[in-house]
Amino acid sequence: MTILAMDQGTTSSRALVFSDDLGVQATAQHEFPQHFPQSGWVEHDPNDIWTSSAGTARAAIEKAGAPRIDAIGITNQRETVVIWDRRTGQPIHRAIVWQDRRTADLCARLRDEGAEDQVTDTTGLLLDPYFSATKIAWLLDTVDGARDRAASGDLAFGTIDSFLIWKLTGGRSHVTDATNASRTLLYDIRKGDWSDDMCRLFGVPRALLPEVKDSADDFGTTRPDLFGREIPITGVAGDQQAATVGQACFTPGMMKSTYGTGCFALLNTGDQAVRSKNRLLTTIAYRLDGKATYALEGSIFIAGAVVQWLRDGLKLIREAKETQALSARADDSQQVIMVPAFTGLGAPHWAPHARGAVFGLTRNTGPAEFARAALESVGFQTRDLLQAMRADWPGAGDAVLRVDGGMTASEPAMQFLADILGAPVDRPRNTETTAQGAAWLAGYRAGLCPPPDEYAKAWRLDRRFEPRMSEEDRDRRYSAWQRAVQAVLSV
Numbered sequence: 001m002t003i004l005a006m007d008q009g010t011t012s013s014r015a016l017v018f019s020d021d022l023g024v025q026a027t028a029q030h031e032f033p034q035h036f037p038q039s040g041w042v043e044h045d046p047n048d049i050w051t052s053s054a055g056t057a058r059a060a061i062e063k064a065g066a067p068r069i070d071a072i073g074i075t076n077q078r079e080t081v082v083i084w085d086r087r088t089g090q091p092i093h094r095a096i097v098w099q100d101r102r103t104a105d106l107c108a109r110l111r112d113e114g115a116e117d118q119v120t121d122t123t124g125l126l127l128d129p130y131f132s133a134t135k136i137a138w139l140l141d142t143v144d145g146a147r148d149r150a151a152s153g154d155l156a157f158g159t160i161d162s163f164l165i166w167k168l169t170g171g172r173s174h175v176t177d178a179t180n181a182s183r184t185l186l187y188d189i190r191k192g193d194w195s196d197d198m199c200r201l202f203g204v205p206r207a208l209l210p211e212v213k214d215s216a217d218d219f220g221t222t223r224p225d226l227f228g229r230e231i232p233i234t235g236v237a238g239d240q241q242a243a244t245v246g247q248a249c250f251t252p253g254m255m256k257s258t259y260g261t262g263c264f265a266l267l268n269t270g271d272q273a274v275r276s277k278n279r280l281l282t283t284i285a286y287r288l289d290g291k292a293t294y295a296l297e298g299s300i301f302i303a304g305a306v307v308q309w310l311r312d313g314l315k316l317i318r319e320a321k322e323t324q325a326l327s328a329r330a331d332d333s334q335q336v337i338m339v340p341a342f343t344g345l346g347a348p349h350w351a352p353h354a355r356g357a358v359f360g361l362t363r364n365t366g367p368a369e370f371a372r373a374a375l376e377s378v379g380f381q382t383r384d385l386l387q388a389m390r391a392d393w394p395g396a397g398d399a400v401l402r403v404d405g406g407m408t409a410s411e412p413a414m415q416f417l418a419d420i421l422g423a424p425v426d427r428p429r430n431t432e433t434t435a436q437g438a439a440w441l442a443g444y445r446a447g448l449c450p451p452p453d454e455y456a457k458a459w460r461l462d463r464r465f466e467p468r469m470s471e472e473d474r475d476r477r478y479s480a481w482q483r484a485v486q487a488v489l490s491v
Helices: 046-063 104-112 116-123 132-142 146-151 160-168 196-202 239-246 304-313 322-328 367-392 411-421 433-445 452-456 471-490
Strands: 002-008 012-019 024-031 071-076 082-085 155-158 175-177 211-213 233-238 255-259 263-270 281-288 291-300 337-339 357-359 401-404 425-428 461-465
Touching: 002 046, 002 160, 002 433, 012 046, 012 433, 024 046, 046 160, 071 160, 071 239, 071 433, 082 132, 082 146, 082 160, 104 116, 104 132, 116 196, 132 146, 132 196, 146 155, 155 160, 160 175, 160 233, 175 233, 233 239, 233 433, 239 255, 239 263, 239 281, 239 291, 239 433, 255 367, 255 433, 263 281, 263 367, 291 367, 304 367, 322 367, 322 411, 337 367, 337 471, 357 471, 367 411, 367 471, 401 411, 411 425, 411 461, 411 471, 433 452
Parallel strands: 002 071, 071 233, 175 211, 255 401, 401 425
Antiparallel strands: 002 012, 012 024, 082 155, 255 263, 263 291, 281 291, 337 357, 425 461
């Protein structure tokens, strides 16, 4: 029994082949171009997303020895918007990426009109360009004839999972799962359906929207020409929710934080959709057998992307892995602080117009200090999130943070994270938790994988990072970070 997990991310598409015990048999990855047409705008070509996803799936299957694939699970960058023609399958515009800030003024206007309380009550989210609805409205109002075509049912909207499923099934399935739907600003997370009120507020016709299913469900079967035969697609979740499943965070009070392009921390709150008093998000962690499990989420827009900036923007490194050794050479007497607000600040600030800054520069500041400040910025931002979570939900107080994603390979970054949090940080043996979560969902629906409680017993620790920093030093460093953030917000 073999499961294919398609992991479509912000900068690359990946595919992994898992055995039924969720061991990785093969993997393939392909980066695709990023498009930045204006400051604060981020776009992808949906055809690049499709060809890279299909190509890596075929490559991974071939690397694994061309086994029989029994089920497919999909996990994806969330909130990114694609609208396409139902007849031709062709997108009407490039995809607008979750990082994109072009609709900040629309969000501000709706907030000034007093709409945010209703939005938060219904969707669990805030009025921010991060989410899908204002991006959809922008496309409908900008692309010639799009609004009329959407109202008449000629167009389809989807987050990336929906678009991939449409392509995989040859246009037979226009579906999504509850986790992705919960990121659109259009979904009532308590009623479990699209909200007519939200559709009216944002001017999005319901005819445009996909059917919403459980995270482990029947999403359709692939075209036989893609992989040699029809294969059922039986698991779908947005990337952060898939990582929550992959980390086996099935018990209320469990927390995970994924460090990819951005950083996303989720706290399982069980059947309680907790409304945050600290500008966190209330979201669906997963939906199984018709029952939603909720989470509090804090979103950081720039985590691993700050290392990409060191590589591609400043040319200080050639490969991301060089950051670890470079940061170790930093001068301890310098306290350089980097606030990487390249696309605004996420939770708990939600300041889309904020931009990045570096503080504490001296004549002796060089690449090593920049590298250390970049890694430490991720720890500081994570502390912002965890403090807000603990204030919102007392059950988070004693939780150990489980981490995953590419940046967890950096020992200095993870040690600083434990230091600045003043709490243990657990890194699992398998850091492919996002893809593994998608594979488990698919396998669970297909009867190949065990139920949640049995699956959770298989989680294995690689290393626990214990805090070493003194409380006095921790508080001093964090206070300096808070002053730096306030300076960025005041500009």
